[in-house]
Amino acid sequence: MPAVSETIDAVASVTQGTYKYGFETEIDMEFAPKGLNEDIVRFISAKKNEPAWLLEWRLKAFALWKTMEEPRWPAVSYPPIDYQDAYYYAAPKKKVGPKSLDEVDPELLRTYEKLGIPLKEQAILAGVEGAGEVPAEGGEARMPVAVDAVFDSVSVATSYKERLAKEGIIFCSISEAVQEHPELVRQYLGSVVPQGDNFFAALNSAVFTDGSFVYIPKGVRCPMELSTYFRINAKSTGQFERTLIIAEAGSHVSYLEGCTAPMRDENQLHAAVVELVAMDDATIKYSTVQNWYPGDAEGRGGIYNFVTKRGACRGARSKISWTQVETGSSITWKYPSCILQGDDSVGEFYSVAITNNRQQADTGTKMFHIGRNTRSTIISKGISAGHGQNTYRGLVKISPKASGARNFTQCDSLLIGDQCGAHTVPYIENRCMTAKVEHEATTSRIAEDQLFYCRQRGLSEEDAVGLIVNGFCREVLKELPMEFAVEAQKLLQISLEGSVG
């Protein structure tokens, strides 16, 4: 049962204009000099002790990036970004193998605490020796969550590794994967999102600092949800995460990505790339709760989130499912996509995007139907409040060979107040006679009678809005793993603070 009472508590603890996760950790950084040029790319690669092929790969990306222009087609506006006025590398000072939590930087622990990470997991995250071992008698009732924390640019620790290793699963930072499994990284890196795919992907390819790597061997069902907490933590440090997930034939994995960020004055650029590869009969479920600092009520200081996420259903009957709850960032530019190559493969996109105050979101998905009988489902729920601008932009492309392909798209927009905007831009390119494409779209407002009905039953106006919005998003929220569903509901309500009354 959804924990709405928790939602109410969460809201009570947040006052308007303050961002719950707005804090900044003081940890010594090793900065690369400001700016972006070939030397910086070389510096990053050298810092990470990378093989020559990867440096070449980065340099090629950088060369491509220099020839490209920032996309102007999204329905978002922001002042020009000075790419030379940012740091491209920052890492917490190295401290190898603390023996206990007492030896861990207290600032780091405080950060975890504020994030609500349980003590046991804090130890694992901080890399305390022996903390990651799971008791032999699996006494846990719930499915455990393995966490790979990206604390600034370097993965601070990876947990549950041993248990996963038993199944042959690799779950580590991408830097570690480059060292330990170079052949896998080399084979798949850039195979779904090539270096020159788009401006931000090229930038990421040149300077990515860290991210997660997941490999699920043939026939293995990952015994736990894999999770990453992303945090942006150094002033003016762009974040360029790179995530690569490979699911071999018949395997199954559910991956959770969640983020909160400290409050700050300057806009922060974030340009991540996520690549997924699913072979025959494999399933990848990728869930995101994105809660980066959205800026203040005037839109100052929020995160720019320009992400490229794409999954390739290479195998027959493979399935890739994206679920996202986007409540944060001042600007979101993001289109998790599926390339449905394998016959009978399935792509899904479930999205909730909230824009409040001055937030802008241009988000949606692309479904490329290439194989026969490929199916895709798109459910998008956009909520606009304040002066928020929310655009759904989606492409369903069906190639002549994709006989029997099916797409169902549903885009619902909910408006709160009369200063906000919702826009739906669905592109359909169907070049196959036997394919079927369905599109439904609605725009509604929270009705006065719905609010009154709730308030007559004793709910405050904000709780009523939270309840109605959560109801509006139900089809998407039910796709989230339990661990995320509760947090997502809180976020929806927190994000709409002050939007009514």
Add this chain to the structure above:
Amino acid sequence: MLKIEGLTAEIDGKEILKGIDLEVPQGEVHAIMGPNGSGKSTLSYVLAGREGYEITGGTASFNGHDLLAMEPEERAATGLFLAFQYPVELPGVGNANFLRTALNAQRRSKGEPELDAMQFLKTARARMKELSMPEDMLKRGVNVGFSGGEKKRNEVLQMALLQPRVAILDETDSGLDIDALKIVADGVNAMRGPDFSAVVITHYQRLLDYIVPDRVHVLMGGRIVQTGGPELAKQLEASGYGSVQAA
């Protein structure tokens, strides 16, 4: 005691309530009857605090609390409940979730401990059984896809769970067959007691065979034009509102 004196209200500049005087002492059930458009629902909305009405004069209080000065949720917290003539649909909001959220919001405001999911389900299931409601109505969206009768029973279920001290039932009997009518009446009668009062708005005297009111008022043209005992309802049924002279 619910006490209304000289209450006048308008909507979009049009005067609907033209001076309502009404007293419902604790422990009593009063019926309000009247033709369509006479202002019955308007009165119930004004008492519950719906936006869009301008109160131009008069007072309304419950047990000494000035209702008109409070937000709708504060009125609910003092024990005022409105069973809507047209219950509102909340798509995607599970009925159980909604009921528990409402119940806990009210318990919090009274300083009582909140019910967890299990405690709530136990209570809710017991009440539903009394109202012959199938259990799957807890899982469905609030009033979404409910038949007219199911919606009305859902209102009575909410009343039974929230245990208000004064309930206004706005045509809760409309559209019910005789069996459903009896169930709804049982629900109301079960609440009767020294600390519960109710205002039952209805068109038809047949509901009043099952919920026997202490007093019957006739509302016409925004005023209470006649007041009597249960026999007044029977009289109206026989001769119609035409026999009542607008004051």
